[in-house]
Amino acid sequence: MDCLPEMATAIPRVVVFYMSFYWRTRDTVMVSMRRTLLGCSSALLIFMAIWSGTAVAVTRVDLYSETVEVEARDYAARLKGYQEALARVLVRSTGRRDIANEAGIAGLVKGANRLVLQYRFLEDGRMNVSFDGPVIERFLSSNKLTLWSRERPKTLIWLAMDNGAGARTLVGGEQAAQAKEFLEGLAQVRGMPVVFPIMDSVDMAAVPFVDVWGGFSDKVMQGSERYQPDAVLIGRALRDAAGYWSVRWSLHFDGQVQTFNGTIDDGVQVSADWFARQFAIELDSGPSRVQMHIIGIEDVEQYGRVQAYLRDLSMVRSLRVLQASADDVVFDLTLGSSLQVLRRAMALNRTVVQVSGQAAGQDDTLYYRIGK
Numbered sequence: 001m002d003c004l005p006e007m008a009t010a011i012p013r014v015v016v017f018y019m020s021f022y023w024r025t026r027d028t029v030m031v032s033m034r035r036t037l038l039g040c041s042s043a044l045l046i047f048m049a050i051w052s053g054t055a056v057a058v059t060r061v062d063l064y065s066e067t068v069e070v071e072a073r074d075y076a077a078r079l080k081g082y083q084e085a086l087a088r089v090l091v092r093s094t095g096r097r098d099i100a101n102e103a104g105i106a107g108l109v110k111g112a113n114r115l116v117l118q119y120r121f122l123e124d125g126r127m128n129v130s131f132d133g134p135v136i137e138r139f140l141s142s143n144k145l146t147l148w149s150r151e152r153p154k155t156l157i158w159l160a161m162d163n164g165a166g167a168r169t170l171v172g173g174e175q176a177a178q179a180k181e182f183l184e185g186l187a188q189v190r191g192m193p194v195v196f197p198i199m200d201s202v203d204m205a206a207v208p209f210v211d212v213w214g215g216f217s218d219k220v221m222q223g224s225e226r227y228q229p230d231a232v233l234i235g236r237a238l239r240d241a242a243g244y245w246s247v248r249w250s251l252h253f254d255g256q257v258q259t260f261n262g263t264i265d266d267g268v269q270v271s272a273d274w275f276a277r278q279f280a281i282e283l284d285s286g287p288s289r290v291q292m293h294i295i296g297i298e299d300v301e302q303y304g305r306v307q308a309y310l311r312d313l314s315m316v317r318s319l320r321v322l323q324a325s326a327d328d329v330v331f332d333l334t335l336g337s338s339l340q341v342l343r344r345a346m347a348l349n350r351t352v353v354q355v356s357g358q359a360a361g362q363d364d365t366l367y368y369r370i371g372k
Contacts, residue, residue: 095276
């Protein structure tokens with residue numbers, strides 16, 4: 001990086017020149033820039049991304065902060081709140097409902113105060129706590145526990161309920177508000193992003209009760225398109241004479257269908273368990289590397305958006321630019337997960353889209369194009 005001091009004064013002028021004449025003299029400019037900046041191409045592109053002020057809006061779950069109710073604001077109540085908050089954080093970050101049964105977890109939770117980065121009391125009698133994520137991840141790694149990545153599918157829930165006495169309803173909008181609130185609260189605890197249909201005239205026409213109850217998944221999936229979900233969870237709930245609900249669930253994600261029977265809460269619980277396995281990051285595994293070729297980059301802003309997006313992915317430990325040309329960039333990524341987990345996470349966001357069938361080449365490079 002011996003070139004950085006010189007670049008500090010030269011970059012603004014180079015950037016202005018590059019942006020002004022890029023499209024008119026692209027080939028000439030690229031040849032010139034390669035000669036003078038090839039050894040520092042990564043640094044230049046990083047600077048250009050920052051200089052452009054580009055930000056990437058990606059939906060992620062906050063793994064290491066939690067809000068809990070506290071009885072008072074004294075030390076004893078605060079310590080109890082820390083422990084409750086950390087216990088929830090561990091469930092959300094690992095995706096494991098039974099994480100409390102793992103060796104060493106009880107001791108970690110007991111010493112929760114040592115992991116607190118900051119806390120603040122809220123006016124409604126609750127306390128928000130933020131914990132040291134890297135320390136938690138080192139603990140998980142040393143105990144061979146996996147991390148559920150921050151990038152998680154947004155799941156649309158269709159639930160048809162029959163109370164056994166003739167009352168039938170679809171959960172969503174103002175309908176069956178209690179069931180909706182219960183499932184939303186459970187999903188919040190598990191760190192599973194969920195949405196419900198608003199049940200307006202469009203929904204009622206596209207997906208009537210009988211379609212959800214009858215398990216006509218094709219029609220339900222078609223009616224779900226307006227919400228652009230990553231996954232769709234369909235449930236048929238029937239209450240028996242004793243007042244207990246039994247539900248037949250089906251989870252649709254990435255061309256796969258998971259079916260299971262259980263209670264109302266099992267819809268979220270079992271789905272979260274399954275997603276945690278699909279998006280698991282093995283923290284104790286050695287890093288793997290892959291090259292990713294991004295095509296169709298039209299300007300500096302797009303480059304900045306792509307780089308920031310890749311850098312922020314949970315499973316990407318580091319990245320560097322190997323090659324940059326007029327409209328594409330080749331990145332070298334160091335991963336903390338399998339390629340399959342990386343692909344699944346990237347499919348949740350349309351910043352870049354994988355080239356169909358890897359038609360651009362037969363090597364181990366991943367090929368993506370700029371999303372629309």
